[in-house]
Amino acid sequence: MSDISWFTIFSTISAVLGVAIGMMFPAMAMGRAISQALDSLARQPEAEKSIMRTLFIGLAMIESLAIYVLVIVLIILFRNPLLEYLINR
Template sequence: MTDMSWIVLTSTVAAALAIALGVMLPALAMGRAISQALESLARQPESERSIMRTLFIGLAMIESLAIYCLVIVLIILFRNPLLEYLLK
């Protein structure tokens, strides 16, 4: 295999691992946040507005982590900076 093939192969494997972890961990965090919100709603139903507002803000921040990971993975796959050094 050539150097170009190795760089493409390793960057593809790294991107696959990064997207797997970058989506799995925020998904676990979102599930935990939702379960805690439901538990607190069961204990104090009168504070539903406050809990739901805080939950949605937290979920948006957690989801942004997965989106940032997706952007980095797409950069690695389609605009690989390592290939520029190899082509020179």
């Protein structure tokens, strides 16, 4: 196999692992945040507005991490700067 073939295979494998790991942890964090919010709502129902507002802001921040992972993986797959270096070598 040529160097480009190996590079493409390793880039694809690293992209798949990056998506798997990069999406797993934000998903676990979202589940924990929702679980804690429901627990705190059960303890203090009068603080519902404050808890829900904080929950939605936190979920948006967690989701942005997953989106950043997706963008980086797409860059690795479709516009990898190291591939140009390998071709021009």
